[in-house]
Amino acid sequence: MNLSMCFSRLSLSLPPPPLCSHGSRISRPFPAPTALHLEKIASHSNSFAGSSLSLGNNLSLFSMPTQKHSKLTVFAAKKKKYKMKTHKSSAKRFRVTGTGKIVRRRAGKQHLLGKKNTKRKNRLSKMVQVHKSDYDNITGALPYLKVNRKAK
Incomplete structure (x- = not known):
């Protein structure tokens, strides 16, 4: 079973978001995975060969030790200069x-x-x-x- 299936099962077990006074749903952030969720995912993940699960403070999911981490270059977004309005x-x-x-x-x-x-x-x-x-x-x-x- 793949990882996305496990997350969809976990998210389906949550109750629906509450309704606002005018009838629309109040959005809430996706819940952070707890140790219990990670253990459930780890028990379902027999297809991940060579993967490891760390349950430390950072709660990282399935870091692949076989792949080398490549350097990523992050470019700052160009700040948009706004036009001034004429009075x-x-x-x-x-x-x-x-x-x-x-x-x-x-x-x-x-x-x-x-x-x-x-x-x-x-x-x-x-x-x-x-x-x-x-x-x-x-x-x-x-x-x-x-x-x-x-x-x-």
Whole structure:
């Protein structure tokens, strides 16, 4: 009798997993083999020639002394670099000039325009360069913005 048959018999003798409040089964981990399970498996395993059963702390199953252990090379999985998301409202508020400066609109041109004179409204219509101290905040919100930090 092979090893998988023994494990299937042992797993069939376990009670079914309990039900959750909404009716689905609660999964539980596969039980660790105990010394009694290993003795049952060892008694059924007459077909394993040259195999040994160790019941030490590590509970290893059927180590084959006839085979040489080959060196295994474990490669670390490549960590995936995630794309940063653009803050979309910031992307609508800021632009980059051809020289790499970040510009914005002036505040105060949305409402109550009747009491503002024409000269003031024209001044508020123009784009203004963002202060250098705010560049870190803007480039954090807009990671793919091509900014020239040395532009004055």
